[in-house]
Amino acid sequence: MDWEPDDAMAPFEQRDQEEQAEAWYNHPVRTQNRQLADENMRLKKLLRENGISWNSLLTLDSKDPTHTRGTWASRTKRNRRRSLKGAELVSLCQEDRRLPTLPVEIQLYILEYAMTSKYPIIDPLYKSSRDSMTPAEKTRSNQIAIGFLATCKAYLVEGSRILWSNNKFVFTNHHALRSFSNLNFDLRKGVKHITVRIIARYYDDEERQHVAPYPSSEYAHEKTINLRVIPRVKDENLARRGFRSYSWDQAVDFLDALRPPFEPNHPKGQSRPRLLPGLESLRMDFVNFPENYLSSPGGPLHNMASHDLGCTLNELQLTGLPACTWGQEVATQLSRMVKDDGLYLKSDSTFVYSGNRLRSMSGKSRWDSSWYPKVVRAWKVLADEYACTKTSPSPPQTSRVHWHDHAGQSGMPAAPKEEGHRESLWKKRRTIFKQVPIRQDSDDRIWCEFDRLSGQIIEPGDYDPDADEYDVEDLVCLHCGIMHSPFGDD
DSSP: OOOOOOTTTOOEEOOOHHHHHHHHHTOHHHHHHHHHHHHHHHHHHHHHHHTOOSOTTEEEOTTOTTOOOEEEOOOOHHHHHHTSOHHHHHHHHHHHOOSOOOOHHHHHHHHHHHHOOSSOEESTTSOOOGGGSOHHHHTOOOOSOGGGGGTOHHHHHHHHHHHHHHSOEEESSHHHHHGGGGSOHHHHTTOOEEEEEEEOEEEESSOOOOEEEOSSTTTTTTOEEEOOEEEOOOOSSSSOOSOEEESHHHHHHHHHHTSOOOOTTSOTTSOOOOSSTTOOEEEEEEESOOTTTSOOOOHHHHIIIIIITTTOEEEEEEESOOSSHHHHHHHHHHHTTEEEEEEEEEESOSEEEETTEEEEOOOOBTTSTTOEEEEETTTHHHHHHHHHHOSSOOOOOOSSOOGGGSSSOTTOOOOOOOOOOOOOSOSSSOEEEEEEESBTTOOOEEEEEEETTTOOEEOGGGOOGGGOOOOGGGGBOTTTOOBOOTTOOO
C-alpha cells in the first residue's frame, strides 16, 4: 500500500530563517574576526597597564606618570645575530640545531603519513554538528597530526598540499563546503572526491508527532519512523506557519556551493573555475527522505544540476533517494552532472536518523535490487559514428525545444577511458568497461561491462553469439531524424 499522508500534515519546503541567521553569524571568517578583536583589546589593556608603547624599539619608563620619557631598548639576541658575519651565523645555527638531519624523502614519507587520515574528515574548516555524525564518528580521535603544519614554512606548504589531496571529506553542511573558497586555488584543485550528507530537517511551531514511512525502499511499506522535528516559535505575523521541511532546497544549497566562487584576482574575460575544479566523483547521501512524503523539488535543482554543473563529473553516486515520482525526477536531474560515458550509481539509504541519532545501515552488495549502476549517455559515440556515415547532412531541428537536450551538448568532454580491463566477448555489440564498487560503502572495485546502447551491465554469462547484433537505427527519431537516447537521459 502506498503511503498517503494527511494533507494538513504534509510539510512544505522552506528554508528556516533562524537557522540561516545563525549560520551567517557563526561563519568562520566572522568568528575569527570577533576573536581577533577581543584579543586586540586584551593586548591593548595589557600594554596600558605596564606602560609599554606600541613601538617595539621604545620602552616607556614605568616610573614616569606621564609616560613621556623613554629609553631605547637594548638590542635583542636577534639584533646581535644580524650583526654577525655570514660564516659566524652558519656556525651558530649549526650549534642550535636540535634534531638530526633526515633525507628529504624520509621527511616527506613521515609528513604524508601524518597528514593522511584513515577515515573521511567531516566538515573541514567549519564547526561540525554532532547530530550529523554516527556514534562511531563521534568517538573517533584526531586522525592527523595537524601540528606538523606549524613547524616551518616548508612543512606548511607541502603538508597542506598532502592534506587536501590525500584525504576524503564529508560535508554535512553546505556552509562547510562554501568555506573551501577561503583556501588557495592550488589546494582546492587537488580535491578529487567528496561526499555530501544531506539530512532532511523538519520544523514545526506546534507540539505534535510526525510519522513517515521508513526512508528505505526495503521497509518503506512495512515500517514507519518518527521524524525528528525542530521546534519553532510561532510568529505573530503573516509568515507561513505549520509543518516545514528543508530537504530539496538543502540539496540545491549544496550544489550552489560548488559553483565558481568570486576571485578578485581572476583575469577579466575568462570563465571562473568551480569551487573544486579537479572534482571527478561525487557522492550524495540523502537521509530521511521518505517515499511519497515530500513536495516537488522545483526548478532551481534542475538549473543547478543540468545547466550550471552539467557534464562536470566522471562518477556520481546517489543513496537514499525516495522511490517515488519526486525521487526519480531528482535522480534524473542529478544524473546530468555526469559526463558522457560517465558512471552513475544509485542505491538504497545508507543512513537513517531515528532515536535522536544518526544510524548507519548495512551496506548493499552490487547484486542487491537497489544497487543500480549504469553508464550515462554512452550511446552518443554511436550517434557520432552514425552521423559520419550519412552522406547527406541531417535535417535541421525544428523550432520545438526538446527537454532532453539540456545536457551533453557538443564540445563537452567525455569521461576518460579506463584501461586495464579484459577483452570483450561481444564482436558486433558495442560495449564499454567501467570499474564499479562491489558495495555502496566499499573502496574495492571490479570491472563491469556495459552496453553502449542501453547503458546497462552485461554479465559475462549473458554472452550469446546469436544475439551479437547492433542496430543503431533504433535511436534515430522518426520526427527529427536525430539520434536520441531510448531512456531520455541525454
